[in-house]
Structure formats: C-alpha cells, structure tokens
Amino acid sequence: MSNSNERLPGLAVAALASLGAGAVHAAATGIHAEHPQLARIFVVVTVLQLGAGLWALLRPTRAAAVVVAAVNAAAVLGWLATRLVGISWIDGLETREAAQFADTVCAGLGAVAAGAALGALLVGRRETPNPVRLAVPAVLIAALAIPAMWTGGTHAHSHGGDEAAVHSHDEAGATGEAAGVATEDTAHAHDEADTTGATDTTVHAHDTELAAAGWPRAWDPAAGIDLSGVPGVTEEQQARAQQLIDDTLRELPKWSTPEAAVADGYASIGDAGTGSEHFIKQSLIQDDVMLDPTQPESLVFTVKGSTKTLAGAMFIASARPTDDPTLTSWAGPLMTWHNHGNLCWDRVNGVAQVVGLTDGSGKCARGVNTGGANPMVHVWITPHQCGPFAALEGVGAGQAAVPEDQRVDMCQEHDHGTTGAAPAAATSRPYDPTQPIDLSGFDGVTPEQQAAAENLVAVTLVRLPQWSDYRDAEAAGFHSIGDGITGHEHFINWDWINDDITLDPDHPESLVYQPQPDGSKKLVSAMYMLPDTVDLADVPNIGGALMQWHIHDNLCFTNDPEAPKVAGLVNNKGECNPPLSKFRPAPMIHVWITSHKCGPFAALEGVGAGQIQPGEERLCDHVHGSGF
Numbered sequence: 001m002s003n004s005n006e007r008l009p010g011l012a013v014a015a016l017a018s019l020g021a022g023a024v025h026a027a028a029t030g031i032h033a034e035h036p037q038l039a040r041i042f043v044v045v046t047v048l049q050l051g052a053g054l055w056a057l058l059r060p061t062r063a064a065a066v067v068v069a070a071v072n073a074a075a076v077l078g079w080l081a082t083r084l085v086g087i088s089w090i091d092g093l094e095t096r097e098a099a100q101f102a103d104t105v106c107a108g109l110g111a112v113a114a115g116a117a118l119g120a121l122l123v124g125r126r127e128t129p130n131p132v133r134l135a136v137p138a139v140l141i142a143a144l145a146i147p148a149m150w151t152g153g154t155h156a157h158s159h160g161g162d163e164a165a166v167h168s169h170d171e172a173g174a175t176g177e178a179a180g181v182a183t184e185d186t187a188h189a190h191d192e193a194d195t196t197g198a199t200d201t202t203v204h205a206h207d208t209e210l211a212a213a214g215w216p217r218a219w220d221p222a223a224g225i226d227l228s229g230v231p232g233v234t235e236e237q238q239a240r241a242q243q244l245i246d247d248t249l250r251e252l253p254k255w256s257t258p259e260a261a262v263a264d265g266y267a268s269i270g271d272a273g274t275g276s277e278h279f280i281k282q283s284l285i286q287d288d289v290m291l292d293p294t295q296p297e298s299l300v301f302t303v304k305g306s307t308k309t310l311a312g313a314m315f316i317a318s319a320r321p322t323d324d325p326t327l328t329s330w331a332g333p334l335m336t337w338h339n340h341g342n343l344c345w346d347r348v349n350g351v352a353q354v355v356g357l358t359d360g361s362g363k364c365a366r367g368v369n370t371g372g373a374n375p376m377v378h379v380w381i382t383p384h385q386c387g388p389f390a391a392l393e394g395v396g397a398g399q400a401a402v403p404e405d406q407r408v409d410m411c412q413e414h415d416h417g418t419t420g421a422a423p424a425a426a427t428s429r430p431y432d433p434t435q436p437i438d439l440s441g442f443d444g445v446t447p448e449q450q451a452a453a454e455n456l457v458a459v460t461l462v463r464l465p466q467w468s469d470y471r472d473a474e475a476a477g478f479h480s481i482g483d484g485i486t487g488h489e490h491f492i493n494w495d496w497i498n499d500d501i502t503l504d505p506d507h508p509e510s511l512v513y514q515p516q517p518d519g520s521k522k523l524v525s526a527m528y529m530l531p532d533t534v535d536l537a538d539v540p541n542i543g544g545a546l547m548q549w550h551i552h553d554n555l556c557f558t559n560d561p562e563a564p565k566v567a568g569l570v571n572n573k574g575e576c577n578p579p580l581s582k583f584r585p586a587p588m589i590h591v592w593i594t595s596h597k598c599g600p601f602a603a604l605e606g607v608g609a610g611q612i613q614p615g616e617e618r619l620c621d622h623v624h625g626s627g628f
Contacts, residue, residue, distance in 0.1 A: 006125040008060055013137045014068050014116035015056035020145035021072065021109035022049030024102060027149035038090060045075055049110070062121060069117035072110040079107040098286045105148035109141065215333070216387030216408050219380060221249055225388060230333060237332040244291055244331075245388050248313055248379045251293040255279075256310050261299050270353030272569050274486045276392055277301045278314060285374070291315050291330070293379075300378065306554065306572045312380035319373035323401035327375055335389045336409040338398035341372030342519070343485075348567075357484050357515050372399070377409070386411040431600045433461055433593055439546055439600075449544035456503060456543070457600045460526055460591040463505035468523045473511055479563035488604060489513045490527060494564075497586055498531045503542075505591075512590065524594045532586040536613050539587045547601045550612050551585035585611075 022045070029042040048071045056064040078087070087093040097103075215230045225245070227238045255261045258268070258279065266279035279299045289295060298314035317327060322337040344356040346367030355367045362369060376398075377389055384390045391397045391409040400407055437454045439445070445453075467473045470480075470491060478491040492510045501507045509529035513521035530539060530549075539549040556576035557564040567580050576582045589601055596602045 006127050008062065008065055008120035009123055009126055010116040011056050011060045011065050011068070011120040012134055014065070014072075014113045014120065015053045015060075016134065016138055016141050017109045017113035017116065018049045018053035018056070018068050018072055020141040021075065021106050021113060022046050022053060023145050024106040024109070024148045025049060025075075028102060028106075038093060041090065045071075049075065049113075053113070056117070065117045065120050069114045069121065072114040072117070076107050076110045076114060079103060079110070098288070100151075102148040102151045105144050109145065216390065216411065218383075218385045219388045219390075220383045221381055222383075227334060233332040233334055237330065237334065241331040241334045241389075244293070244379060248293040248296075249381050252296070252299070252310065252313055252381050255299050258301060258308050266299055267351050268353070270348060270351075270355070270568070271485060272303045272308075274392075275303055276311070277303050277308060280316075285316055288318070290317050291377075298376075302382070303569065306570055306574070309382070311382045312378050314376050314378050316374050316376045320375065321401065322375045322399075324375070331389075333408055335377050336391070336400050336402065336407045337375040337377050338391055338400040338407075338409070339372045339375050340398045342369070342399075342517075343372065344369055354485055356482060358519050362519065429599060431592065431596045431598075431602075433457075433595065433600075437600075442546060445544045445546055449542065449546065453543035453546045453601070457591060460505045461593050464508070464511075464526050464591075464593050465523065466506075467508070467511050470511075470513055470521045470523075478511060480565075481557070482565035482567075484513075484515045484521075486604075487514065488524070489515060489521065492529075494562075497529050498533070502530055502540075503528050509586075510588070514594075522594075525590045525592045527588050527590050529586045529588040532584040534587055536585075536587050536611075543601070546599075547589055548603065548612060549587045549589050550603050551587055553582075553585045553611050556580035556582055 025042055025046040029039055029046065052064070052068045052071045056068045081087050082093050082097055083099050086097075217225060219225050227233070227242055230238075233241075255264065255266070258277075261279045262268075264281070265283065266281045269278050269280055271277055277300070279301065281295075281297060284295050284297045287295075292315075293313065296313035297316035299310065300312045300314055301308040302311040317337070320326070322339055327335075327337045342358045343354050344358060344364035344367040345352055346355045347353070348355070356364060358364055358369050378391060380388050380390065386409065389409055390411070391407070393410070397404070397407075397410060400409075404410060437457050439450050439454050439457075442450075467476075467478075470478075473491050473493075476493065477495060478493045481490050481492055483489055490510050490512055493508075496507060496509045499507075505526055508526040510527035511523060512525040512527055514524045516522055536549060536551055554570045554574075555566050556568040556570060557580060558567050559579055559581055564581075564583075568576070570576055570582060590603060592600050592602065
C-alpha cells in the first residue's frame with residue numbers, strides 16, 4: 001500500500017496557528033521600540049513562529065512538529081509569566097500586565113499551535129484518504145489574527161515603568177470601572193440622562209455660572225467643604241465626590257511617608273525637584289479600578305528641603321480622552337481631568353522617571369514620549385486654595401479638553417494674571433517690562449540703590465535677548481541642567497561662575513527658559529550668579545531691599561564634568577546619595593525680561609526659591625508647587 005497520503009493529523013492547523021501568532025507578534029514589535037531588548041525578543045519570536053509555521057506547512061515532518069510545539073509553548077509560557085508575575089530580567093516586563101485582546105489572541109493561537117503539533121506527534125502518521133482541507137481553519141485563524149494585529153500595532157501597552165502615568169488598560173475597563181467609593185450599581189449608572197448635565201459641553205456652558213457659584217472653593221480638610229450649589233452637578237455626582245474626599249482622607253495616611261509607599265510597591269518618578277514628588281504603583285495602573293482610595297495609582301508628596309509630606313492622591317484612569325463621558329459624568333463640573341502628553345521618560349537606576357519634556361516636533365532629547373493617554377485627577381488631603389480636586393500649576397497642570405480659563409481644577413485669579421493682587425511684602429509688586437521701570441516708593445531703599453536696581457533691569461531688558469535662541473547659548477558654552485520639567489529650564493555656563501564678571505547680561509552665568517506647549521523654549525530671565533566663594537551674607541548691596549539673593553544648598557547633580565544635571569535633593573543628613581554630588585552654593589538673583597507678579601527680581605517658588613539669608617522674610621512667595 002502506498003504511504004503517499006500519510007500525514008501527521010493536525011500539523012497543518014498547528015502551522016497556520018503558528019503563522020497567525022507570528023503575524024500578531026510582528027505587528028506589535030514597533031510599539032515596543034522604546035525597550036530595545038524587548039523589541040528584539042519580539043523579532044526573534046516572530047521569526048521563529050513564522051519560520052516554524054512555514055516549515056510545518058511545506059514539509060510536514062516530525063521534526064517540524066517538534067519545533068512548532070517547542071517554539072509556541074515557550075511563547076505561551078512567556079506570556080503567562082508577564083501576566084502573572086512579570087519577568088525581572090527583561091527591560092519593560094519587570095511588572096505584570098493585565099491581559100489585553102491582542103496578546104490574548106496571540107497566546108491563544110500559540111497554544112493551539114503547540115497543542116495541535118503535540119497531538120500530531122502523539123498520534124503519529126496516519127493515512128488520509130482525502131486531501132487536507134485548510135480553508136475553514138485558515139479563515140478562523142485569520143479572523144482572530146487580523147483584528148489582533150490591528151489593535152496590537154496601535155494599542156499603548158504598559159511595559160515596566162517608563163509609561164508611568166500613561167499606561168493603557170483593557171478596553172473593557174474604559175466603560176465599566178467601579179469607583180471604590182461607590183456601589184457597583186452606582187458606578188455603572190451613567191446612562192445618557194445622567195451625563196446630560198456633566199459633559200464637557202456643559203462645563204463650557206456653565207463656566208460663568210461656576211465662577212459665580214464660587215467653584216472651585218478653597219479646601220481645608222479640618223473644616224470640610226460644601227460641594228452644593230455648583231451648577232450642572234447632580235445629587236449623585238455631589239455624593240460621589242464627597243464620598244471620594246472622605247474616603248481619601250481616611251485611607252491615604254497609611255502611606256504617610258515615602259518609606260511606607262516604597263514598601264507597598266510605589267516608586268518615585270524622580271520629580272522631587274518640582275516641589276511635588278509622585279510615587280506610582282505600576283500594578284494599580286494596569287487594573288480596571290478607578291477612583292479607589294484604598295488603592296490609589298499615585299501618591300503625591302510635597303517636598304520642602306529634605307522633608308516630604310503626603311499631600312494627596314493622583315487617581316489615574318485607563319487610556320481614553322479627558323472628556324470621555326465615563327469621566328466627566330462621575331463628578332460633573334466639580335472635576336476637570338487632565339493628562340500629560342509631553343513628558344519624556346527614561347530608566348534611571350532601573351526605575352522609570354520623568355527626564356524632560358518633548359520639543360517642538362514631539363521628540364525627546366532623552367528617553368521616550370509615551371503619549372499621555374491616561375486621564376488623571378488629584379484629591380488633596382492637605383489644604384489647597386483651589387479645592388480638593390485641584391491640579392498642580394505650571395507644567396504640572398498638564399493638558400485638559402477645555403481651555404485653561406474654563407478648568408475647574410485651577411484658580412484663575414492666581415494662574416492668569418496679577419490684576420488686583422496685593423503684593424505679599426513691601427518690596428514686591430507686579431512687574432511689566434513693557435512699562436517704564438519704576439522701583440520707587442519702597443521703604444528703606446536709598447535713591448542710589450533704586451537707581452542701580454532700575455539700571456540693572458534696563459540693561460538686562462536690552463541686552464539679554466541676544467540669548468533668545470537656546471542654541472546660541474549652547475554654542476557659547478551654556479548647558480541645560482535638565483530641570484525643564486519644573487516649567488523653567490536653567491542653562492548654566494559653568495566657566496563663567498567663578499570669573500570676575502558679575503551682573504552682566506552680555507556675560508550671564510545662567511539663562512532661564514520657559515518650555516512652551518509647542519516644544520520651543522522662551523527666554524524669560526537671567527539668573528546672575530556670584531562666585532561660589534561668596535557667602536550669602538556678603539552679597540553686594542546694590543539694590544538694597546529691592547533685591548533678595550538666594551542660594552540652592554539642597555540640590556544634587558550628576559557627575560558629568562561638562563554638563564551636570566539636577567538629579568535629586570539632599571537626604572535628611574544634608575548629603576547627596578552616591579553617585580550624585582552637591583556643589584558649593586553660589587549666591588544668585590533673577591532679573592526677569594517678562595512680566596512677573598512679584599517684581600523684576602523675583603525668585604521662583606517652591607523648591608526653585610532656594611534658601612535666603614537667615615532672618616529675612618521671603619518676598620512674595622505663594623508656596624505653590626509646580627510639579628506633576
């Protein structure tokens with residue numbers, strides 16, 4: 001009897017399934033490019049699955065069946081590991097991920113391939129009277145693989161920690177998350193009737209009414225807050241928001257120290273230099289739970305020197321627009337959700353951290369931009385003048401679906417101008433460089449000091465714009481210290497600090513640029529620095545009480561001999577943790593060439609304010625963070 005019709009039953013199906021799994025892996029390779037090691041693994045798995053499938057299809061031998069079974073079984077086991085525990089030795093897979101459609105289909109096809117190939121080996125060759133019909137299994141496999149390729153090639157995955165606050169969740173989570181402060185029925189009861197008063201359109205329509213109703217309102221946990229009377233807010237939305245506040249106040253203190261947060265799996269994203277440090281727990285970002293104070297995705301600590309105080313939670317939703325009805329209907333106009341689409345992430349000592357902002361073309365000078373697809377909202381457990389759901393200021397405010405003047409998570413009177421604002425001290429008042437310079441009328445300032453201060457401002461206004469293009473500054477020897485994340489990026493010419501030229505806009509020790517939404521940098525100030533051999537008590541008295549010099553005695557820098565970067569703050573011993581270094585502080589003062597509510601010599605706020613002479617009162621300091 002001829003054995004020309006002897007075949008390994010099921011091997012052809014195994015081959016097709018292996019080809020389908022390889023195709024899905026191929027489509028998903030590109031979105032893992034930020035992790036070269038992981039991308040290469042995807043390429044290898046793709047080649048092995050496609051190669052094994054073609055071999056088994058064209059030459060259906062026992063050896064081909066063994067390879068198909070081994071390759072696909074290994075791929076499925078690897079997938080299970082990433083979904084259950086993570087793989088610590090592969091960059092990007094350190095923490096487990098929630099299963100999603102594309103990877104589940106890919107694993108399923110791999111399991112079919114491995115199982116069918118193994119079955120063929122166990123059964124052995126059998127004579128088949130009819131040709132093998134592959135049309136039906138081929139169509140079924142294609143029906144699964146093609147949608148998986150489509151979603152796998154465009155869906156934002158959460159590998160390791162680089163994405164931090166911009167992880168993607170399973171699409172199912174986008175429509176059915178139950179908030180931890182509500183019952184299951186409440187969490188899902190967002191029908192159209194419920195959302196008619198809470199969508200983004202309503203926020204626009206009620207902007208004037210919200211302001212008239214006094215929202216946002218100052219928040220003091222000790223006194224509580226009245227959420228009633230806000231136009232467009234339903235009773236259910238008000239009750240949910242109040243419950244969220246109460247539950248957050250009760251639950252959050254269990255992570256009252258950074259040590260407690262780290263012990264529970266949270267990791268800093270390295271933004272302490274902004275005055276607000278975020279600790280994020282990756283596994284919570286990947287689940288399908290939203291607004292649950294028992295498992296907040298991020299904890300926010302206020303940083304003052306070496307002291308870090310738990311200030312609130314930052315709840316992060318799965319990937320969706322910030323004006324998605326599932327978000328805007330939850331608390332209505334009481335909340336504005338935002339995201340961060342312009343952050344650059346990199347791994348620092350094995351941990352994902354923010355290392356900068358994107359440029360005008362959306363590129364990162366260092367690290368990768370992950371898209372900022374995840375909306376988020378703060379809930380504060382410390383007093384905040386802009387309410388319990390306020391965003392941070394500056395770069396930390398992120399991007400929302402509505403203009404800034406319509407955001408209810410910001411205090412418009414503080415953020416958008418200084419009209420009517422009373423100076424915080426006798427020697428500070430709003431400054432407009434387009435108007436005549438007049439520093440008269442301040443107690444204790446002599447005519448000579450006034451003239452010297454006004455002259456310094458005038459000369460700086462005229463001469464400093466020669467450095468408007470930061471690339472010209474770089475060509476002259478200036479280097480960024482990498483603090484653009486704070487909303488103000490300092491470029492320092494380290495060779496000019498200890499020379500004999502001071503307070504000269506043609507020879508400034510430091511230039512301050514403000515990152516713009518389009519990625520460009522706007523020159524806003526000079527930061528004149530004295531030699532680091534000068535003590536703060538011995539600064540020149542050219543402007544008297546008009547000018548308040550400061551130092552930065554708590555910053556830690558990298559050990560780059562040409563372009564050191566700020567990489568942290570000193571520990572509780574006043575020292576930098578190796579390999580970072582603390583430099584000898586040099587007295588400095590800003591001279592602004594753009595408007596400033598606190599005058600032409602104003603310091604930055606928060607951590608950026610530095611330290612002043614003991615016994616002095618800081619001028620015009622609102623003590624606001626500008627972090628994330």
